[in-house]
Structure formats: structure tokens, C-alpha cells
Amino acid sequence: MKSDFRKSYSRARSGSEEDYISVVQRYEALVFGYFRVSSPLQLTEAMNATQQVFFQLWQKLGSLSRISDFEREMVEVLVQRDLGGGLLSPDPRIAALGQLSADARVIALAVEIGHWSVESAARAFGVSRSVMERDLLRIRCDLIGLHFINLTEDEKRVLREVSTHLCCDLSKKQRKKMAEATCRSPELRDFKARCLEKRCEMVELWLDFRLTPEEQAWLFEGILDLVRRDREKQAELGTSGIRWMFPLRRAKKQTVS
Numbered sequence: 001m002k003s004d005f006r007k008s009y010s011r012a013r014s015g016s017e018e019d020y021i022s023v024v025q026r027y028e029a030l031v032f033g034y035f036r037v038s039s040p041l042q043l044t045e046a047m048n049a050t051q052q053v054f055f056q057l058w059q060k061l062g063s064l065s066r067i068s069d070f071e072r073e074m075v076e077v078l079v080q081r082d083l084g085g086g087l088l089s090p091d092p093r094i095a096a097l098g099q100l101s102a103d104a105r106v107i108a109l110a111v112e113i114g115h116w117s118v119e120s121a122a123r124a125f126g127v128s129r130s131v132m133e134r135d136l137l138r139i140r141c142d143l144i145g146l147h148f149i150n151l152t153e154d155e156k157r158v159l160r161e162v163s164t165h166l167c168c169d170l171s172k173k174q175r176k177k178m179a180e181a182t183c184r185s186p187e188l189r190d191f192k193a194r195c196l197e198k199r200c201e202m203v204e205l206w207l208d209f210r211l212t213p214e215e216q217a218w219l220f221e222g223i224l225d226l227v228r229r230d231r232e233k234q235a236e237l238g239t240s241g242i243r244w245m246f247p248l249r250r251a252k253k254q255t256v257s
Contacts, residue, residue: 006067013061017227020061021220024054027074028219029206030114034106036209037097038083045083047219053077055226071124079103093205096143096198104139111136113202137163144194155188162192 005026012020031053035046056077057070064070082102089095097105103125110116110124122132137160141148148156211219 051222054223068123075124093201
């Protein structure tokens with residue numbers, strides 16, 4: 001599956017519109033969901049913002065040789081284009097996400113319900129795994145209303161351990177160790193259950209924001225329309241729509257040799 005996606009990504013970088021839409025499909029839920037949280041009452045604005053993000057990423061494909069480069073650029077573009085209105089939503093699920101900073105909101109959506117690994121999120125944000133685990137813990141605490149800053153160092157250490165293994169299958173020995181570490185505090189003891197409950201709420205929200213087939217087709221056609229207009233513009237300037245990609249490849253080969 002990953003190999004097939006890499007091939008699609010490579011063909012998209014060579015100018016295949018069909019394969020670029022395959023790339024868009026992989027990330028469309030995250031990008032559109034991000035804007036729907038930021039602007040919950042404005043579907044058209046969220047749709048337009050999503051189209052603009054993927055068009056902007058198309059324009060930069062030549063310099064994004066790896067999928068991780070694409071994800072890093074996507075995260076940067078999302079944070080820069082934050083619409084910032086979710087905090088005012090009457091929906092408590094959206095309001096909880098709206099209180100987060102733009103980058104924290106991306107992390108929450110990508111990792112908690114977008115199936116990104118901690119490693120993928122760390123690469124996209126240009127930080128180490130340990131830093132991403134720390135940030136994810138703080139985000140989880142914010143989402144469930146637990147004031148991380150007020151905890152003792154020992155409590156923080158325990159929560160880091162629980163957060164790291166939140167969705168892992170633990171051995172009997174590990175479960176016993178965590179139970180002993182969290183039994184002294186109700187907040188620590190309930191941390192995992194509250195986080196998983198919050199994740200379920202976010203999944204429900206994600207499903208509420210899911211595009212209908214007609215809306216998805218409109219989204220994809222809007223992206224392709226922007227791409228084709230850009231190609232026509234490049235042609236008028238005497239440059240093919242993908243010509244700028246090939247010098248980058250040649251330069252890379254020359255550097256390696």
C-alpha cells in the first residue's frame with residue numbers, strides 16, 4: 001500500500017493530475033477537517049481554503065521530493081492559513097479544539113484521528129520524537145481540561161509514560177506498573193479513559209464533517225481547475241506546466257555524483 005502511494009506521488013511530481021488527486025485523497029480529510037474546525041459554520045470557506053492549500057502544494061511539488069517533505073510543507077501551509085474561529089463554536093467538541101494553537105490543532109487531528117504516527121508528526125514539524133511526545137501529552141491534557149503545569153514532576157513523568165502507550169497493547173507487567181503509578185491520584189488514574197473518550201468525540205466530529213461524494217467531486221474538480229489554469233498561464237509565458245520540475249532532478253543527480 002505504501003509502495004503504491006509512493007509510485008502515485010512520484011507520478012504526481014511528473015505532472016500526473018490523476019495521481020495528484022490520489023495524493024489529495026490521502027490528506028483531504030485532515031486539511032478539510034482542520035478548516036472545518038477553524039470555521040465550523042462556513043462550509044464554502046473551508047472548501048475553498050482546502051482547494052487553495054492543495055493547489056499551493058501542487059505548485060511546490062518540484063521541491064518536495066519525499067512524502068515527508070510534502071507533509072512538512074502541508075503542515076506549514078495549514079498553520080499559516082488558520083482561520084481561527086473554532087473557539088466561538090457552540091459545539092463543545094469544536095470549542096475544545098479551537099482553544100488550541102494552530103500547530104497543536106494540526107497535531108491533535110493528525111495523530112488522534114488522522115492515523116499519523118508520532119514519528120510522522122515529528123518529521124512534519126521538524127522535531128524529535130521525544131519533543132512530539134511531550135507536545136502531544138500537553139495537547140491531550142488541554143483537551144481533557146487537565147492542567148499539566150500544576151502537576152508535580154513525578155506526576156508528569158507518569159503521564160508521559162501513560163500517554164506514550166495510550167493505544168498500545170501492554171504486557172501484564174506493564175499494566176500493573178502503570179496501575180501502581182496512577183493509583184495515588186484520581187486525575188492520573190482517569191487520564192487514559194478521558195483521553196480515549198475525547199478521541200471518540202473527535203472521531204464523531206470527523207464523521208460529521210465528512211464530505212458527500214458530490215462535495216468531494218466538487219473539491220477535486222476545483223483543485224484540478226486551479227492546476228489547469230496555472231498550466232495554461234505557464235504555457236502562455238513559454239513554460240510548460242511541469243518544466244520547472246526537471247532541473248531540480250538534474251541538480252540532485254549532479255550533486256550525488
